Structure formats: C-alpha cells, structure tokens
Amino acid sequence: MTDTPEDNFDLASRQRGIRNTVIILLLIVATVIGLIVHKVTKPRILDQMELRAQDAIVFDTPRRFSDFELIDHHGEPFTREDLQGKWSLLFFGFTQCPDICPLTLLDLSRLMPALPQEIADNTQVILVSLDPARDKPEVLAEYVAAFNKDFIGVxxxxxxxxxxxxELNVAFAKVTQGEDYTVDHSGNIVIINPMGDYHGFFKPPFSVEKLQLTYTSVVRGFDH
Incomplete structure (x- = not known):
C-alpha cells in the first residue's frame, strides 16, 4: 500500500513537532543549568551580622556630616562635593607615622586590583592628614604616590x-616625645558612599582578602 500525499504530510508534521518539542526541552534545561551556575558563581552579599563578624560596620542609616573645605595634595580645594559620585575609603593618619599608616595604605593599594573592575573604577582612596603642620600638599603628594598614583592626600x-x-568617629591626639611629637589616632578605614554620607567603617587588623570580601558586599548591597 502506497503512502498518500496526506500521509507524508502528517509524518513530516509529526517529525517537526517532535523536533520542536526536543528543542524547547533543551532550551529549558540550558536555562535551568544557566540559572544554577549563575547562583553558584555569583558572589554572595554578606548581611550586616556577617559583615560585623568580619570587622566591617555598616550603619542602618548612613550619616550626614557637615560641609568642610580642605586642600588636596595638588593644592586644590577639597570639599564634601569631592566625596560624592563614587565610593570613598578614608584613612586618617600622617606621613611620619611609623607603622599603621604605611601598612594600611599598602593594604589599600593591594586591595584596588583585587576588586571587581566596576567597583575599583568607582572607588577613591584618601589619606586625611592629622598633622597639618608637617604634611603640606607637596609632602602628601610624594607620600601617597608611593603607594598608588591615584590615591589622594588631604x-x-x-x-x-x-x-x-x-564627625567620622576618628579620635586623635598630639603626643610630645622630647623635642618632637607624634600623633596617636584611630586605625579605622572610613566608608563614604556615593551620596557623600558616612556609610560605616572597617576595623583593624586588615587583610586584603577580608577587605575585598566585605567591601564588595557593602558596595553591591547598597540600596539608594
């Protein structure tokens, strides 16, 4: 018995239907696998309790602070507006600091290339001098450039x-040492968000790995 044209059409139609069903199932499987891989490989954002356990303190509500006018290491005005539009990591110290200042700036210089590119591009690191008598702009310029050419001294x-x-909860005091002096100061790294508000801080001791994990979570978890 010979197949009629109608039989051939029905067979071709069934084959197309099976083929389309298989393609749809394969697309569904690929989508599910893709979602699973994305969930597994996407960096997890730490919550506030997890951040605190890693010495990162993030405020429930970022804090506004007063306007100010300082001078950067180029001798240009540095105001609150310079802390808006990107994330800022501030460390308060001084260029003749023997230990915590250079070590912290070294950690921050190593942190920058360890960050996701989009976060690094949207972050500025600022050394705020607590020793204005000795830390003139030209001194700061040479000092911060030794760690990273993009770091800012203020x-x-x-x-x-x-x-x-x-206003950023940084304590410091001048301490006389014979005919010389030093400056005792807090060792926190202050976080300023792109709105220019006090967002939180990192407590020492620091490590590049811990800073990378916590700072990435802080930035990606920011809801503004």
Missing part, C-alpha cells in the same frame, strides 16, 4: 580637620 586647617575627624 590636609587643611587643624580645627577643620578636628571637626571632620570627630
């Missing part, structure tokens, strides 16, 4: 620096 009037530090 100085200014002592009372302005004092108020700025106080």
């Amino acid at each position: 100085t200014g009037e002592f009372l302005t620096l004092r108020r700025f530090a106080n």
